[in-house]
Each structure stands twice: as C-alpha cells, then as structure tokens.
Amino acid sequence: MSVAERAAGGGSGPEMQSSDDGIAFRCRSLAVDLGIADYKRRIIENLDIEVPRRQFVCILGESGVGKTTLLRVFGGLVPAAPGSRLELNGQAISGPPQGAVFVFQNYAGSLLPWRTARKNVELGLEETLPKAERQRRAMVALEQVGLADRANDYPRQMSGGMQQRVQIARALALEPRLLLMDEPFGALDAMTRENLQIELRRIHQASGATIMFITHDVDEAVLLADRLIVLRGKPAAVGLDIVSPLPKERDQITTKELPAFLELRHTIYEMLRGHGTRA
Ligand SMILES: Nc1ncnc2c1ncn2[C@@H]1O[C@H](COP(=O)(O)OP(=O)(O)OP(=O)(O)O)[C@@H](O)[C@H]1O
Ligand SMILES: [Mg+2]
Structure with missing residues (x-):
C-alpha cells in the first residue's frame, strides 16, 4: 500500500454527531472570508477535517x-463563514x-520586557497556582526548551531564538x-x-x-x-x-x-x- 493510499478518512456521512466521540476538531464545508466589504476574499472553502x-x-x-x-x-x-460547521469537542x-494555547508565528514583542524569562513563563499561571508550584512548572518548561540556565535573564539579554523558546516554554507550562x-x-x-x-x-x-x-x-x-x-x-x-x-x-x-x-x-x-x- 502506498503512502497516499493510507489517506486519513475525514468521516463518512454528511451528518455530524455532537456526542463525545473522541474527536477534537470537526469541520465540514468550512469556509472563511477575510477582509471587509469590497475587499472581502474567500480564503478557505469546502474544507473537511476531523481531528481525533x-x-x-x-x-x-x-x-x-x-x-x-x-x-x-x-x-x-x-x-x-455562514454555512460552515465547526466544532471543538462536539461544541460549536x-x-x-x-x-487552548497559541504559539504565534510572529513572536516579536510577545514577551514582557520587564519580566525575566522565568517570570514570563509564569505569566499564565499566576491566578491559578501558588508561587512555589508555578516556579517549579516554569523551571521544568525552561528546562524542556534548554533555557534553565537563562531563567533570570530579561528578554533584551536573549537572542531572537531564545525569546522564541521562552514563548514555547510559556505555552508548555500551561500544560x-x-x-x-x-x-x-x-x-x-x-x-x-x-x-x-x-x-x-x-x-x-x-x-x-x-x-x-x-x-x-x-x-x-x-x-x-x-x-x-x-x-x-x-x-x-x-x-x-x-x-x-x-x-x-x-x-x-x-x-x-x-x-x-x-x-x-x-x-x-x-x-x-x-x-x-x-x-
Ligand atoms: N485581514 C486580512 N484581510 C484580507 N486578507 C487577508 C487578511 N489576513 C490574511 N489575508 C490573506 O489570506 C491569505 C492566507 O493568509 P495566511 O496568513 O493564512 O497564509 P499562510 O498560509 O499562513 O502563509 P505563510 O506561510 O506565509 O505564513 C493570504 O492571501 C493573505 O493575504
Ligand atoms: Mg502563516
């Protein structure tokens, strides 16, 4: 069997089920328009995917x-766009x-310059975790991206690639x-x-x-x-x-x-x- 023949099935019938069937994303006939009025353009059309x-x-x-x-x-x-069906875990x-956590394409400026790498990673955890636990999680995440030794550096002291890794650590720390x-x-x-x-x-x-x-x-x-x-x-x-x-x-x-x-x-x-x- 060739690789192409192992194509992933996108679900069979036209009807979508809303029960919890282990599917994270389900989209059917997804269309997306960007821009406004005369500048509106259809960017995506007829896109069908199911992601377990x-x-x-x-x-x-x-x-x-x-x-x-x-x-x-x-x-x-x-x-x-209207007419699209798009669900996450069975909900529109x-x-x-x-x-859900994003790591954006353009990372520039996404770190807070007055916070150290570790404090930047702790950012999303401050309302939910006590100090010791969020420090531990931040350090684990910095370790995962190879920056444990730069935890106390500020963004301006880091290269572009390091800043990107801090952003990834921030996403990972949120589990x-x-x-x-x-x-x-x-x-x-x-x-x-x-x-x-x-x-x-x-x-x-x-x-x-x-x-x-x-x-x-x-x-x-x-x-x-x-x-x-x-x-x-x-x-x-x-x-x-x-x-x-x-x-x-x-x-x-x-x-x-x-x-x-x-x-x-x-x-x-x-x-x-x-x-x-x-x-
Ligand atoms: N706000 C907007 N208004 C109108 N068109 C837009 C808008 N944002 C993006 N587009 C257009 O939508 C299309 C898809 O853009 P998108 O950023 O999703 O592409 P991409 O596949 O991520 O490209 P890249 O690999 O370069 O990042 C492009 O033609 C872009 O010009
Ligand atoms: Mg892009």
Missing part, C-alpha cells in the same frame, strides 16, 4: 495559502476555547489540552530546532495534548506528525490528508532513514510542488 483528540497534526502548504487563517479559526480568533466554536503552534521553530538554529522537535514529540506522547502545528519544513512535519494535512488551492481546501505510518517513538537519525519516512517526504514534496493529485 491526542493527535499531532502538521499543516503544510505554500506561503499565503491559508494555514495561519485555519489555525486562527480553530482557536476561535476568526469566525467561519464561538470564541477562544478554554485550555494545554490543545496546542495551536504556527511555525514555532521558524526562528531557531538547526541544532536547537532538532532538539526541540524530539522534546515536543516526547511532551506530546506524555501529555496527550492535541497539537495543530504549522510548518514549512517537510522533514520537520514528517518527523513530528501523526497526521499530515497539506492545504492547496485558492480558496484553500485539503489537498492531501495522510495518517503517518511511522512508529510513535521517533529520533533524528533512525526515523529519517526509514523507507516510510522517505516515501512520505516524497509524497508531501510532490503535492507542494503541484504534481500530486488531491486526496
């Missing part, structure tokens, strides 16, 4: 296709859902059920990026969070994902939707040597270059 809880989904597609827009719709920051999405990540490793050097990929995969396995992760890096997507979705077209729809055949345990060397890794990588590249057929 705990799945690690990577979203790919050429620049400007609508990846960030889709993530913002999932996060309740952008409304779907009408605003940012509880327990989210749903993590919406928009090119979170884009600003990182290759070595740090490779370490964080494996760390994020490990955190996902341990936490069981549902992760929607946008990337331009095909190798990163194939290494990380349980499921890969390529957006394509104008307006955008699902061009390819594949469940990864790779084993759950992954590393930078042996996983990338597996025939299934290379086959999947090949399929994704073909689709991104416009040679693939739509799933």
Whole structure:
C-alpha cells in the first residue's frame, strides 16, 4: 500500500454527531472570508477535517495559502463563514476555547520586557497556582526548551531564538489540552530546532495534548506528525490528508532513514510542488 493510499478518512456521512466521540476538531464545508466589504476574499472553502483528540497534526502548504487563517479559526480568533460547521469537542466554536494555547508565528514583542524569562513563563499561571508550584512548572518548561540556565535573564539579554523558546516554554507550562503552534521553530538554529522537535514529540506522547502545528519544513512535519494535512488551492481546501505510518517513538537519525519516512517526504514534496493529485 502506498503512502497516499493510507489517506486519513475525514468521516463518512454528511451528518455530524455532537456526542463525545473522541474527536477534537470537526469541520465540514468550512469556509472563511477575510477582509471587509469590497475587499472581502474567500480564503478557505469546502474544507473537511476531523481531528481525533491526542493527535499531532502538521499543516503544510505554500506561503499565503491559508494555514495561519485555519489555525486562527480553530482557536476561535476568526469566525467561519455562514454555512460552515465547526466544532471543538462536539461544541460549536464561538470564541477562544478554554485550555487552548497559541504559539504565534510572529513572536516579536510577545514577551514582557520587564519580566525575566522565568517570570514570563509564569505569566499564565499566576491566578491559578501558588508561587512555589508555578516556579517549579516554569523551571521544568525552561528546562524542556534548554533555557534553565537563562531563567533570570530579561528578554533584551536573549537572542531572537531564545525569546522564541521562552514563548514555547510559556505555552508548555500551561500544560494545554490543545496546542495551536504556527511555525514555532521558524526562528531557531538547526541544532536547537532538532532538539526541540524530539522534546515536543516526547511532551506530546506524555501529555496527550492535541497539537495543530504549522510548518514549512517537510522533514520537520514528517518527523513530528501523526497526521499530515497539506492545504492547496485558492480558496484553500485539503489537498492531501495522510495518517503517518511511522512508529510513535521517533529520533533524528533512525526515523529519517526509514523507507516510510522517505516515501512520505516524497509524497508531501510532490503535492507542494503541484504534481500530486488531491486526496
Ligand atoms: N485581514 C486580512 N484581510 C484580507 N486578507 C487577508 C487578511 N489576513 C490574511 N489575508 C490573506 O489570506 C491569505 C492566507 O493568509 P495566511 O496568513 O493564512 O497564509 P499562510 O498560509 O499562513 O502563509 P505563510 O506561510 O506565509 O505564513 C493570504 O492571501 C493573505 O493575504
Ligand atoms: Mg502563516
């Protein structure tokens, strides 16, 4: 069976069930319009996806296709067009859902400059956790992104990549059920990026969070994902939707040597270059 034939089913019947069936996101005939009045444009149309809880989904597609827009719709920051059906855990999405955490594409300025790295990571925990517990969680998260030794530095003392890692630590410290990540490793050097990929995969396995992760890096997507979705077209729809055949345990060397890794990588590249057929 070829990789393309292992395409993920998007659900069969036209009717959606609202009972708890283990599906995190369900969208049917999703359409999204951006802009206003004469400048209004349809960015996404006829997009159907079902994402089971705990799945690690990577979203790919050429620049400007609508990846960030889709993530913002999932996060309740952008409304779907009338006629779309969009649910999170069986409920229509009408605003940012509880327990969802974003890591945005453009991190610049997202850290508070008057707070240290650790205090920035503690930001979302201050109302819910006592001081000792939130300090412990912040330190664990900084350790996970390789910045435990920079906990007392201020953002201005850190490089762009380090600031991005603090932002990722802040998201991890919240122990989210749903993590919406928009090119979170884009600003990182290759070595740090490779370490964080494996760390994020490990955190996902341990936490069981549902992760929607946008990337331009095909190798990163194939290494990380349980499921890969390529957006394509104008307006955008699902061009390819594949469940990864790779084993759950992954590393930078042996996983990338597996025939299934290379086959999947090949399929994704073909689709991104416009040679693939739509799933
Ligand atoms: N507020 C807006 N009003 C009108 N059009 C918009 C708005 N924001 C984004 N767009 C358009 O929507 C389309 C999709 O943008 P989006 O940011 O989702 O793309 P993307 O796939 O994330 O691209 P990239 O890989 O470059 O980040 C683009 O053509 C963009 O110009
Ligand atoms: Mg984007």
